[in-house]
Amino acid sequence: SRTSEQGLEILRGKSGIGELVLLHVITRAEDREELEQGIQGAYAQLQYLGRTVDDGRIRVRLLLRFGRPAEMICAMAVEEQVTLIVLPRFGASDFIKSLPIGSTAFDVAKKAKTPVCLLYPDIRLEVITRELDEAEFPLAREVWLHYHQQTGDPATDRIFGVFVEGMLACVARCRRHPDGLEVDGVFTLDDFRGRGYARIVMTALVEACGNEDLYMHSTTELVTFYGQYEFVPISESELPATIKARFDFAMGEMQGSNVQPMKRAADPR
Known part of the structure; x- marks a missing residue:
């Protein structure tokens, strides 16, 4: 999403990042075929995002999971022993609405046991x-x-x-x-x-x-x-x-x- 791309743009300018785990959560699929298509599309997007931040200094890992976004983000942060969860305050659709914060960002900030950093990218709506x-x-x-x-x-x-x-x-x-x-x-x-x-x-x-x-x-x-x-x-x-x-x-x-x-x-x- 545009918010993810702009969020990574912010991270590219930060020093001291040794490893970056890019996680995408697939929320629904009607059948196996739709799930497989979703996995292929999501993984291709993660690969693209990974290339944008892979400058040789940062190790980039790509993860795909299925479930509820906030719950899965919090769970994977613990499993992967990350030191910081970074996500835009808006998701792919939230940013076009008149909301102070997206639903996923709100739930992650509320439930996560890992420190959370919410990015505020400058989104210009079309x-x-x-x-x-x-x-x-x-x-x-x-x-x-x-x-x-x-x-x-x-x-x-x-x-x-x-x-x-x-x-x-x-x-x-x-x-x-x-x-x-x-x-x-x-x-x-x-x-x-x-x-x-x-x-x-x-x-x-x-x-x-x-x-x-x-x-x-x-x-x-x-x-x-x-x-x-x-x-x-x-x-x-x-x-x-x-x-x-x-x-x-x-x-x-x-x-x-x-x-x-x-x-x-x-x-x-």
């Missing part, structure tokens, strides 16, 4: 914002499972997303109705909140779809947020009929239901 193609709509559906369980329809929808290290973290949808365009489904996964991804995805959506009037139903606490994209509050009667029909559950009392209709006028041609 963040890409773009429109999803039809084959990627199921990715948005997975995100929306946490938000009203919405789905996307390629026939009517354009979905925009923010990808963090290849993982879809934030989405927004523009749906074409017979009488207008509706913006909804703006949602960021919990682990990625507080980074401004909702702003980024809304900017992309408005740039792509803003040549026509856009309508939405905003919660009242987000009216100011959408106002930054030139959405203004309107009355329920100003909504196109098909868009209004989606929210008839409010029985005309939208203020009481914490929902505010909004409109963004089309960009000048």
Whole structure:
């Protein structure tokens, strides 16, 4: 992983290291074939990492084990009689989330009988914002499972997303109705909140779809947020009929239901 590579980069600059044991723990395999493939792939990665630190001064040993990462790291440290456990504070997937420390690093620091050194490599996330193609709509559906369980329809929808290290973290949808365009489904996964991804995805959506009037139903606490994209509050009667029909559950009392209709006028041609 990137965190492992950057962690080893830090170690390369340290003196006094006589032996380095590189351990990879395989956590799961559905069958023997998958396990063998996992072993081959993991060992190849360990060999690559080993070559990056093997400068002739440090003895490098490679170990593969199967089980729970934290438990196996602690056990192997005792078995191999190591003097220090060194690992990045984030694992392969933890570092892309808004966490103070990864789950494996936390458990190792808590349980290990051997001294533990947590490295803080400088990780710069790859963040890409773009429109999803039809084959990627199921990715948005997975995100929306946490938000009203919405789905996307390629026939009517354009979905925009923010990808963090290849993982879809934030989405927004523009749906074409017979009488207008509706913006909804703006949602960021919990682990990625507080980074401004909702702003980024809304900017992309408005740039792509803003040549026509856009309508939405905003919660009242987000009216100011959408106002930054030139959405203004309107009355329920100003909504196109098909868009209004989606929210008839409010029985005309939208203020009481914490929902505010909004409109963004089309960009000048």
